[in-house]
Amino acid sequence: MDEPENPDSKNPGEDAKSWYPRFKVPPMEPVTWRTEEQQAIFDRGRAEYCEMLGIYLLLFQALCTHHGFHRTCRIGKCRRSGRCCGRRPEDDWTFPLKPLIPPCVPLDAEVIEPLRDELRHAVKGGAAENRPEEGDGEDR
Numbered sequence: 001m002d003e004p005e006n007p008d009s010k011n012p013g014e015d016a017k018s019w020y021p022r023f024k025v026p027p028m029e030p031v032t033w034r035t036e037e038q039q040a041i042f043d044r045g046r047a048e049y050c051e052m053l054g055i056y057l058l059l060f061q062a063l064c065t066h067h068g069f070h071r072t073c074r075i076g077k078c079r080r081s082g083r084c085c086g087r088r089p090e091d092d093w094t095f096p097l098k099p100l101i102p103p104c105v106p107l108d109a110e111v112i113e114p115l116r117d118e119l120r121h122a123v124k125g126g127a128a129e130n131r132p133e134e135g136d137g138e139d140r
Helices: 036-067 076-081 109-129
Strands: none
Touching (some): 036 109
């Protein structure tokens, strides 16, 4: 008997529900001076960059949830779910990093910069905790 097909097993990157918000990779025409292999590497780099933006947005949403911004958010989904899950339009970069800042955070540098510093500190702390020990045999 055949197993039911898992749609996520075909291409986990496309149309799959992920644990972080997705950003679209903007279309870009291939240039003539790149080989197909170079173009594939360039496209993969752009896709990874968009993936990183989604992870950064998720971290910012988690920080906003920690601070309780979701309780007064204008987006009902955030208030009902008890966590920040809102996002701004991803193609509006009129304010620095605007698509990466949840809508419950005012677009004011005096508010955003302390949150970004807190996020940097948390990410650096997590990276330091997961750093391999000296002499564990891994190449660096």
